[in-house]
Amino acid sequence: MKLLHIDASAQGERSDSRALGRYFIEQLQEQGLDLETGCLDLAREFRRPHRVDIPGYPVLGQVNRQKVRFLTSRGADPRPSSLMAWMDALNPARRAAFAFIGVQDPLCLDAQPLQFAHPEARSEALARAR
Template sequence: MKIMHVDASAKRERSNSRALSRYFLERLREEGMDIEVDYLDLTVDTPPHVSEAFTIATYTPSHERTAAMKATLAASDALCKRLLDADALVFAMPMYNWSMPSVFKAFIDSITRTGLTYLFTDDGHTEGQLARQRVLFITSRGADLRAGSPYSSMDALTPALKAAFGFIGVAAPSFVDAQPLQFSDEAARIEALERARTELTAVAANWAAWAKSQSASALDIHARQAVSA
């Protein structure tokens, strides 16, 4: 399985979201999965923010683009290809002021591309192209935004991620949210991280089972084709 792993925390070794994403990949390997990781650290390789040139180029039909337009879109084209080539996507990020880090928003702007990650159908609707990828969002949150908490209505991150990736074809992403990690006592922080690790272990087992079933189906199809030949 080829996994695109994206980190977006401004912190380094002190980052909880980075640590949890590493933990998840370790659990996949423990499940016996053969994974190839395409890693992207958005704090190091931040996509350019949307510019006038980018906007004009991306909505110009590909056969009409000038050399300058193609150059403007080159980095975005490459990012889109990395997503489309992956079998699964793991996105890890902290919540900043109720939503996503600005580097991840720049990433979304760069990979939401007509003709690449979504297409217009004959009846005028859009069709996302990331329907086959399994997607996991790992988030860390300073406050407790779970249902029933005083801050639950202030979660702008989850709906934004569901909307952005739903548009490009991701219908049912998984979410593992570690919370509360900042505005809490030490016991609550330890409990939040342990809860997140438990959930990630379960997601890893689910992905491993799915990968095994896919492999078995492929072998069965190959065997039937060999017999019919």
């Protein structure tokens, strides 16, 4: 299985989304999946030109035959049932951007709320994501 792991958090090693990404990859590996993993760290690399390769092939073009999974974390809780739902700019933008390159029905896993939550709500959000 080929996997492109993209990190975007500017919080570095303190990032919950980075930790969840590593956890997700570890879980796949523990299931015995043969993974070829390419990594792109947007927080570190976005200013330099780069090319991300997975078995010598650049990650470019249509991805309409690929399964796409998004794992994100957020400080607040913009889920549709919450008071902050109006602040959800990420999901509509993500759907539009990836639909443009051919991604159909991506699976979105959002761990929220984290930073601006009581410790219990934060623990529950991380447990839901896992």
